[in-house]
Amino acid sequence: EESKEAILYVNGVRKVLPDGLAHLTLLEYLRDFGLTGTKLGCGEGGCGACTVMISHYDRKLKKCVHYAVNACLAPLYSVEGMHVITVEGVGNHKRGLHPIQKSLERYHGSQCGFCTPGFIMSLYALLRSSQTPPTEEQIEESLAGNLCRCTGYRPIVDAFRVFAKTDDALYADISSLSLQGGEFVCPSTGKPCSCGSKTVNDIDTNGQSICSATYKPVSYSEVDGSTYTDKELIFPPELLLR
Ligand code: FES
Ligand code: FES
Known part of the structure; x- marks a missing residue:
């Protein structure tokens, strides 16, 4: 019955995991049903193009914890009971771009764009995990697993620095x-x-x-004066009860 179903949530949508998919990585599963924002680069944990955020409820800490993970390495069933957020769940042109995405655009932090979703997800996971604004060093560290062959990184770091703690009450x-x-x-x-x-x-x-x-x-209204409240995907309540 319901409580025995293997489920996961993807971008706020409940998915039942059937048996027989043990051969799939999380990345293959996501791309198979059309979430192709998450890229297959190296396929072996080296480039970060496949980065997604996974969230689960930590009973000891009594809160949700969020991690950026390489979906190319994660067996699909390893995220059972968790919430997976991909770049599509962060923001898109229909729902509105997330401030991270707007800032990348503004600072020209995306050229071919292949690495871009991964960078976005690494920073997104950091921001969702931080109760106070991260430092610039923490932001740079969060990008340690993301490679870009186009930009030289400077425009990306500039775009992401606006989310760091500053003295001027940003x-x-x-x-x-x-x-x-x-x-x-x-x-x-x-x-x-x-x-x-x-x-x-x-x-x-x-x-x-x-x-x-x-x-x-x-x-993060300083990015372009717009606001982004009420659009962020919350942790699915059902998963708190499992
Ligand atoms: Fe390169 Fe996953 S595709 S780390
Ligand atoms: Fe081309 Fe980063 S923009 S790999």
Whole structure:
């Protein structure tokens, strides 16, 4: 029955994993159903073109943890019960580009574009994992597994540096979203949140009300003056109950 189904979520969409796919990597699975933003470069963990973000609920830490992983190396079944976000889930032309994508565009950080989704996902995973803005060094470190044969990296790093901690209150938004509910870290978003004392035990089993507050991710409006709140994919409540 339902609880025995092997499932995963991809960009917020529930997928049932049938038996018999043990030969597939996560990358093959994603590309097979049309999510071709995630690229096959080296196929052996060396280039980062296949980078996606996986999230799962860490019961010890009582929050979701996010990792950038090489989908070319991950056996499909290794992400059972997890949420996979690909570059399509970060932003696109229909839904709107994510500030990371806009910044890359603005700084000409993409030439042939083959490496671009991987770079985006590495930074995205870092930002989703960080409760305070990362430093420039942390941003550079997060890109250590991503190769680009075109840009010389400088435009990419310039594009990504706008997300680093600065002294001039670039991240004023963060303080406004945090701490209204004390230091509580929302189990769904992994960030400080005003959903108060709700814990994973409070989730209603329909999976609807994991968090009484709407997740308001930081809007990096300094990139082009636009905001990006309310579009970020949250951790699927169903996966918190597993
Ligand atoms: Fe190169 Fe996965 S394709 S690391
Ligand atoms: Fe061509 Fe990076 S833009 S590999």
